[in-house]
Amino acid sequence: MVTTIDPEAERKEILRYYRKLLRYAKPFLKDNDAKIIKKAFNTSVEAHKDMRRKSGEPYIYHPLAVAQIAVEEIGLGTTSIVAALLHDVVEDTDMEIADVEREFGPSVARIIEGLTKISGVFDYGSSQQAENFRKMLLTLSDDVRVILIKLADRLHNMRTLDSMPRHKQLKIASETMYLYAPLAHRLGLYAIKSELEDLYLKYTDTDTYKDISNKIRQTRSARNKFIKDFISPIEEELRKYGFKFNIKGRPKSIYSILKKIKKQNITFDEIYDLFAIRITLDVPLENEKAACWQVYSIITDFYQPNPDRLRDWVNTPKANGYESLHTTVMSKSGQWVEVQIRTKRMDEIAERGYAAHWKYKTDSSQGGESGLEVWINKVRDMLENNTANALEFMDEFRKNLFVEEVFVFTPKGELIILPDKATALDFAFEIHSQIGLQCLGAKVNQKLVPLSYKLKNGDQVEILTSQKQKPNEEWLQYVVTSKARSRIKESLREERKNRAEQGKAMLDRRLEQLHVQDTQANMNKLMAFFNVPSLQDLHYRIATGHIDIKNIKEVIFTATAEKGSSMLDLKSFDKEVQKIRGVNSDMLVIGETTSNIEYKVATCCNPIPGDDVFGFQTEDDGIEIHRTNCQRGIELMSNYGNRIIKAKWTDQKELAFLAGIRIKGTDRVGLVNDLTKIISTSLRVNMRSITIDSHDGIFEGNIMVFVNDTSHLEKLIQRMGKVNGVLTVERFD
Known part of the structure; x- marks a missing residue:
């Protein structure tokens, strides 16, 4: 089908987008700003004039949309609008960074340089992408706007993912979930984080996404009535006290509802806080805390609060600057409702995160650093001290910076904030590297605890050290902070190097006794014989006694080493796969009898025929088959895009796959018997195990049970659901 393009209509549409952008930017434009934005717009239109997006629409729609998100949803200013409009120009045309700097000044040029480094290159192999992510974080320490515009760019790409081919959709969605959603969360952009998560779900698990969004839609009118009844007494009371306020109810995001269903193992109807009520107060800065607590006491006069669900981020804000008071109360109809109490300033920080944070930073002369700046300094610190390779770094980064926190104290009462699940050993390294390296144990609240003790909020920690103490490999299992991990690894490397030098001296002596020369060829024979990857490893193993020096004999050097031949086979493996699959056929068909590719079904998600799947080429186990919505799969697609293979199931029926079914119900005599009868007689299903509590x-x-495919499993689930006394039946991973 060829669509005819109407240039005039497109021109009008482009101008309509442009005017909308200016309308939103107008409140903060200074003397010359409108002119600069216009110039950036014209430059971008000209640069992209012959380009179209995958959807067929003019390319300029994309930079305009990114600029619009930057202003409207993140709250950025003129420099960012200009940078967003130009963000693809350097990459796609022959315009250079120097030209941008000449025309639009150094800040715009620096932001675009940061963005250019990190765009488009996510297609190659694993560490290439990690490397780029690292570059993006380096620019974070110069100018955080780079990352904010990158997030706007990613959000627009996710919103328009429909026009992309399926494998690209999966890859982009996974990468978004792996990096960009947590990053948005860390920068305090909650609305964007939720939307990215929902869009991820929409493309990787479409059925679940549709199912939950339909249920939310169906319950909307009942929910609105409920909210109205719930808030009317509160509104009346707040007016009586003379508060200026705004109350609204909002449903939770689809992704967070699904997470709850999985985590708590409940159905949609059982989720008690499907929505939250938010009360936003308009009060001056100095009265904020008192006002929030006063409103809390008004609410709890009407509704009974759940004491375990009170969250006070007004007194101790989250590290990304988030401030709010959350409580969950029991409504008259017996439903729990989450109520969030905050001021207008807090709300803007919660919705706009970093951008709003700066605004308030400059408006008020607050002393000290905010949690967010401390975080950005931590990122800098990680980047400067990180000797790991890019992939390890990315892992560290995610582990460290996207977690909740634990607040603990030094013996003198100083507050130290560490990531959740941090241990006494992490605390020692946080105080000082040297204290960490010599840490023997710790006293928490005056009691002796081991290094692996997990800290709890409010713990007071004293570290015990000894000059003789040295880190060992096991320590890496005790720590979660990257600072501790990199210092321990450094120390172990140093130790390893010293031992390797001792081993080398021992080997030299042995070779002298055997009258064998220390040549590269001879070393290769030794490494092949003992099956070690590097010379340093060989030396280290000799020093530690893993390789007995007496076992190094003349025969190793004289025999033609057959062991080495297996080393070459890895390279030809790739070619083999190509031969089997054909250069273009790229699709792995699982379960064909003709297939001579080794594959195995991943145990993390146990896919069965009918599930959407992809193949992943492992280093040594052939190909692993994962479900497209598997958590581990996200990581693989993000990091090793080049090793992902499209895959589908064959139509053959004789294969059986393991699947898990979870059942709940009311107990009665003979129930297990009825269930097992259905399993064994009706559908020729074999059962592997059954546990009932x-x-x-x-x-x-x-x-x-062993089943053929998803429809087979569905039938089984339906039949089990009809058994008298059974309440819910569902598949689990």
Whole structure:
């Protein structure tokens, strides 16, 4: 089908987008700003004039949309609008960074340089992408706007992902989930984080996404009525006290609802806080805390609060600057409702994150650093001290910076903030590297604890050290902070190097006794014989006694080493795969009898025929098959895009796959018998195991069965659901 393009209509549409952008930017434009934006717009239109997006629309729609998100949803200013409009120009045309600097000044040029380094290159192999992510973070320490515009760019790409081919959709969605959603969260952009997560779900698990969004839609009118009844007494009371306020109810995001269903193992109807009520107060800065707590006391006069669900981020804000008071209360109809209380300033920081944070930073002369700046300094610190390769770095980065925190104290009462699950050993390294390296143990609240003790909020920690103490490999399992991890690795490397030098001296002596020369060829024979990857490893193993020096004999050097031949086979493996699959056929068909590719089904998600799947080429186990919505799969697609293989199931039926079914219901005599009868007689399904636990008249059971495919499993689930007394039946991973 050829669509005819109407240039006039497109021109009007482009201008309409442009005017909308100016309308949003107008409140903060200074003397010359409108002119600069216009110039950037014209430059971009000219640069992209012959380009179209995958969807067929003019390319300029994209930079305009990114600029619009930057202003409207993140709250950035003129420099960012200009940079967003020009963000693809250097990469796609022959315009250079120097030209941008000449025309638009150094800040715009620096932002675009940061963006150019990191765009488009996510297609190659693993570490290439990690390397680029690292570059992007380096620019974070210069100018955080680079990352904010990159997030706007990613959000628009996710919103328009429909026009992309399926494998690209999966890759882009996974990468978004792996890096960009947590990054948006860390920079305090909650609305963007939620939307990115929902869009990820929409493309990787479309059925679940549709199912939950339909349910949210169906319950909308009942929910609105409920919210109205819930807030009317509160509104009346707040007016009586003379508060200026705004109350609104908002449903939780689809992704967070799904997460709850999985984590708590409940159904959609059982989620008690499907929505939250937000009360936003308009009060001066100095009255904020008092006002929030006063409103809390008004709410709890009407509704009973759940004491375990009070979250006070007004007194101790989250590290990304988030401030708010959350409580969960029991409504008159017996439903729990989450209520968030905050001021207008806090709300803007919560919605706009970093951008708003700067605004308030400059408006008020608050002393000290905010949590967010401390975080950005930590990123800098990580970047400067990180000797690991890019992939390790990315892993570290995610582990460290996207987690909740634990607040602990030094013996003198100083507050130290560490990531959740941090241990006494992490605390020692946080105080000082040297204290960490010599750490023997710790006293927490005056009691002796081991290094691996996990810290809890409010712990007071004193570290015990000894000159003789040295880190060992096991320590790496005790720490979660990157500072501790990199210092321990450094120390172990140093130690290893010293031992390797001792080993080398021992080997030299042995070779002298055997009258064998220390040549590269001879070393290769030795490494092949003992099957070690490097010379340093060989030396180290000799020093530690893993390789007995007496076992190094003349025969190793005289025999033609057959062991070495297996080393070459890895390279030809790739070619083999190409031969088998054909250069272009790229699709792995799972379960064909003709297939002579080794593959195995991943145990993390146990895919069965009918599931959407992809193949991943592992280093040594052939190909691993994962479901496209598998958590581990996200990581693989993000980091090793080049090793992903498109895959589908064959139509053959005789294969059997393991699947898990979880059942809940009311207990009665003969129930297990009825269930097993259905499994074994009706559908020729073999059962591997069944565990059923019952107490107080309620039973819960897990059954592992072998089925052919998803429709086979569905039928089984439906039939089990009809058994008298069974309440829910569902598949689990």
